[in-house]
Amino acid sequence: xxxxxxxxxxxxxxxxxxxxxxxxxxxxxxxxxxxQGLAMTRQAVAKxxxxxxxxxxxxxxxQGREKLHFINPVPIHQIARRWVTQFxxxxxxxxxxxxxxxxxxGTTDDIE
Amino acid sequence: xSNAFVYVTYIRTTPDKLWRALxxxxxxxxxxxxxxxxxxxxxxxxxxxxxREGQVMDTGEVxxxxxxxxxxxxxxxxxxxxxxxxxxSRCAFEIEPLVDTGIVKLSITHTMEQEGGAKFIQAVxxxxxxxxxxxxxxxxxxxxxxxxxxxxxxxxxx
Numbered sequence: 001x002x003x004x005x006x007x008x009x010x011x012x013x014x015x016x017x018x019x020x021x022x023x024x025x026x027x028x029x030x031x032x033x034x035x036q037g038l039a040m041t042r043q044a045v046a047k048x049x050x051x052x053x054x055x056x057x058x059x060x061x062x063q064g065r066e067k068l069h070f071i072n073p074v075p076i077h078q079i080a081r082r083w084v085t086q087f088x089x090x091x092x093x094x095x096x097x098x099x100x101x102x103x104x105x106g107t108t109d110d111i112e
Numbered sequence: 113x114s115n116a117f118v119y120v121t122y123i124r125t126t127p128d129k130l131w132r133a134l135x136x137x138x139x140x141x142x143x144x145x146x147x148x149x150x151x152x153x154x155x156x157x158x159x160x161x162x163x164r165e166g167q168v169m170d171t172g173e174v175x176x177x178x179x180x181x182x183x184x185x186x187x188x189x190x191x192x193x194x195x196x197x198x199x200x201s202r203c204a205f206e207i208e209p210l211v212d213t214g215i216v217k218l219s220i221t222h223t224m225e226q227e228g229g230a231k232f233i234q235a236v237x238x239x240x241x242x243x244x245x246x247x248x249x250x251x252x253x254x255x256x257x258x259x260x261x262x263x264x265x266x267x268x269x270x
Contacts, residue, residue, distance in 0.1 A: 026114060027114035027116070027117060028114040028116050028117075056120055056121075056122065059118040059119065059120040059219065060118065061116070061118045061221050061223075068116075070114075070116070070117055070118040070119075072118065072119055072120050073119070073241050074119050074120065074121045074240075074241050074244050074245070075121075076241075077241035077242065077244075077245055078245050078248070081245055
């Protein structure tokens, strides 16, 4: 239910990672909103969301008649903390920023 | 950008211990990056979050208190003018024991009272995963992976 296995299983699927990306970009979406522009059926999205909820990677909150889905980063944070110490964090942030900058389209020309 | 978030964590503890952890200011300092919440935790009472230097970070009011299951706070940032300008938010802590497991589900739902408020929500949401990891670790093992002052400054809560 809340163990690391469930988190890794949930993350080991591109469609589910895509749903998390969409929530990261805009948090608090309904099932209908999440389905928009995806090549998946509504049923498939609902099934993936259930797996993400079971792994506690997605939480929801009812607003009126709507069920809004939110990305829940707490389990990922706990996994990261297991192997990343606070002393590694600034160096890892710097590396991640470097990778993002180098890989961003059209920005490599700026770097000497 | 959204003006709300929901964070959920499962902690091996009891509702009473978790309630105390959320309302005891001395205990709070151990996991809330050195901050403490000051209030008598009665509905209608004022509430404020103070950092280790004594600076008031956030203020508000206790909207609901049903120990050990539900605590709702009205919450406004007081130290960053651009966040203060976004007005009040509402933070609900829900504590739900899972039957026969010794595990308690803690949900934190933070929403803005008015439209907008995305900057405030972004600022507070950044701090919560760290605070919740600390809280879980503290209740389950008695230890906390101390957050550095630098982390506190960059991910300041509210």
